[in-house]
Amino acid sequence: MTIKGKAYIVGAYEHPTRKAVDKSLAQLHAEVAKGALEDAGLTKDDVDGYFCAGDAPGLGGLSMIDYMGLKLRHIDTTETGGSSYVIHVAHAAQAISEGKCKVALITLAGKPRSSGEATGTKPRNYGTDSPDVAFELPFAPTIVNNYAMCARRHMHEFGTTSEQLAWIKVAASHHAQHNPNAMLQKVVTVDDVVNSPLIADPLHRLDCCVISDGGGALVVVAPEVAAELNRPKVRIIGAGEAPKHQMGGRVDLTYSAGAFSGPAAFAEAGVKPSDIKYASIYDSFTITVLIQLEDLGFCAKGDGGKFVADGNLISGVGKLPFNTDGGGLCNNHPGNRGGMTKVIEAVRQLRGEAHPAVQVANCDLAVAHGTGGSLGTRHAAGTLILERV
Numbered sequence: 001m002t003i004k005g006k007a008y009i010v011g012a013y014e015h016p017t018r019k020a021v022d023k024s025l026a027q028l029h030a031e032v033a034k035g036a037l038e039d040a041g042l043t044k045d046d047v048d049g050y051f052c053a054g055d056a057p058g059l060g061g062l063s064m065i066d067y068m069g070l071k072l073r074h075i076d077t078t079e080t081g082g083s084s085y086v087i088h089v090a091h092a093a094q095a096i097s098e099g100k101c102k103v104a105l106i107t108l109a110g111k112p113r114s115s116g117e118a119t120g121t122k123p124r125n126y127g128t129d130s131p132d133v134a135f136e137l138p139f140a141p142t143i144v145n146n147y148a149m150c151a152r153r154h155m156h157e158f159g160t161t162s163e164q165l166a167w168i169k170v171a172a173s174h175h176a177q178h179n180p181n182a183m184l185q186k187v188v189t190v191d192d193v194v195n196s197p198l199i200a201d202p203l204h205r206l207d208c209c210v211i212s213d214g215g216g217a218l219v220v221v222a223p224e225v226a227a228e229l230n231r232p233k234v235r236i237i238g239a240g241e242a243p244k245h246q247m248g249g250r251v252d253l254t255y256s257a258g259a260f261s262g263p264a265a266f267a268e269a270g271v272k273p274s275d276i277k278y279a280s281i282y283d284s285f286t287i288t289v290l291i292q293l294e295d296l297g298f299c300a301k302g303d304g305g306k307f308v309a310d311g312n313l314i315s316g317v318g319k320l321p322f323n324t325d326g327g328g329l330c331n332n333h334p335g336n337r338g339g340m341t342k343v344i345e346a347v348r349q350l351r352g353e354a355h356p357a358v359q360v361a362n363c364d365l366a367v368a369h370g371t372g373g374s375l376g377t378r379h380a381a382g383t384l385i386l387e388r389v
Contacts, residue, residue, distance in 0.1 A: 004268055007093035007104075008226035009234040009386070011040025011219030012347040014325075016181050018332055020213040021114045025057040026067045028109030028215045033068060036217035041229050042103060049074040049101030051092055053084035055110050055335040064107065074101040081372020082282055083241070084108075085218075085340035086382030089368075090239035092220040102222040109215030110335015132377070144208060144285070146376025148200035151287040153253040155202065157302065162202055164305035165286040166193035169206050169329050171313035172283065176326025178355040183210045184330040193286075207286040209327075214334035216344050232351040238269025238385030245378035254302075256371055257381035258295035265367070266297065269385035273297040276385075277363045278349045279320055280342035282370040283327045289313075292369055293320075296383065315358040324349065324358035339370025339382065350388040364388045 013035030020028060029052070037043060047070055054077075056064045061077040076091050078084060085108055092104035154160045170190060176182040193206040226233050242260035266272060273296060281296075283289045290304035298320060299307040312318035325331045325345045328338040346366040348354045366386045373379030 001094070001097060002268055003090065003093040003097050003239060004237045005235055006097035006223065007220050007236050008223065008389070009089070009218055009236065009343070009347050010221050010226055010229050010231050011036040011042065011217070012344045013039050014216045014341060014344050015109070015214045015334070017214050018181065018183050018212040019113050020111055025055070025109050025111060026064065028111070029056060029064050029107045030068050032109060032215045032217035033105055033107050036219050037105070039231070040219040040221070041231055042219060044068060044070060046103045047105045048072055049092060049095055049104035051076045051088040051104060051106040052108070053077065053088070053337065054079045055108055055337055072101070080380035080382070082284065082337050083339050083370040083372035083380050083382040084337055086343060086368055086370040086384055087241050087380070089218060089220060089236065089343055089384055090241060090382065093236045093239065096220065096222045102225055104220040105217065106220065107215065107217045108335060108337055108340040110337065111213045112336060113211050113213045142200070143374055144200045144203060146374040147285045147287055148203045149376045150253045150291065151202050154287065154291065157254055158305065160290070160305040162194050162204070163190050164309050165207060165290060166190040167308045167310065168283070168286040168289045168313060169193045171311065171318070172323055172327045172329040174314045175324045175358050176330035178357045179326050179331055182326040182331040183212055184326070203285055203287065209284050209329050209333045209338070210331070212332040212334055214332050216334070216340040218340070218343060233389040234347050234350045235387045235389050236384060237387045238265040238267070238271070240264030240268070240383045241380065243378070243380045253376060254291065256291050256295050256375050257379055258292045258369060258371065258383065261381040261383040262296035262369065265383035265385050271365060271385060276320070276365050276367050278324070278346065278360045278366040279322045280346040280366065280368040281322050282338050282342060283323060283329045284333070284338065286329070288371065288375060289322070291375065292371065296367065296369060315360055321358070321360050324354050324360070337372070339372070342368045342370055343384065346386055350386055
């Protein structure tokens with residue numbers, strides 16, 4: 001069943017905090033929920049569907065439903081890491097199209113910064129029962145190592161350079177300078193990036209995203225509810241989701257699950273990558289962006305380095321403005337789940353509510369895309385095509 005045109009995003013809110021030492025995770029979830037509902041012109045009593053992932057405390061969705069006092073007909077706690085909240089928007093649209101709910105609330109919150117988490121540089125153990133742990137944990141893999149492998153392989157296969165990757169950070173910093181809440185507001189140069197300390201060869205410190213607290217929320221509703229609200233409307237016209245793993249050793253580090261989720265989303269929407277005016281792309285590292293741009297069809301495989309160079313991702317300058325809030329590279333990366341913020345900024349652009357310095361002219365079509373897990377091992381991707389109504 002297609003979800004094209006069967007649900008609308010009418011509320012979006014990003015928490016302004018980047019370090020929440022005085023707030024609990026539950027409180028952050030509740031505050032972003034309140035912000036998104038107020039943005040939509042609705043209340044918690046209107047909500048009959050709730051969506052969250054593993055960042056929710058306690059019993060996850062069940063604990064948050066209790067904490068916020070929600071009365072529901074539908075709940076979804078799908079967990080796919082950083083892509084969870086892109087996928088949740090698609091699942092909310094699907095649930096609405098099937099009559100499971102009419103007003104879906106989606107919330108994210110995280111506190112990795114105030115908790116002192118070494119998110120990218122500490123070996124990550126997903127539990128002793130996870131089937132990969134016995135084979136991988138003895139070698140102490142880290143997130144940044146896994147992405148560095150992808151970057152090095154892409155360089156080997158296609159001649160991609162560190163300077164080309166650096167342009168992605170440069171573009172993000174040009175946008176972040178206009179965001180008062182961004183963690184890194186200073187505009188950087190290619191030289192700044194390539195001369196910053198190496199974290200995992202070939203990735204430098206400025207190739208890596210920030211670590212922040214915070215959160216965000218979205219409200220997705222049925223067409224009849226959207227028609228009653230006095231808010232700009234963003235229609236969901238295409239969605240795709242897909243996993244990619246190590247396939248029994250048949251590993252190719254140069255592409256992501258976006259090679260499957262992207263074409264599915266564009267096909268459902270009935271549009272092409274060349275029709276897109278703005279792109280929200282998950283940016284845990286610069287190489288993450290480059291590989292996903294190729295996989296989504298904005299350029300051919302291997303041409304990502306040329307595509308991102310010379311400011312082509314900078315709003316008002318380049319051919320494809322991206323992450324105009326500064327993204328995970330400069331703005332925030334709450335709970336290691338940057339997919340939520342990608343949808344929020346896409347909504348801002350389509351509504352014409354982005355900062356005037358980075359607002360894309362005549363922005364009527366946008367893509368929001370996220371990955372969760374690790375491009376170097378196993379991950380999932382979610383892609384949304386959104387349209388201004």
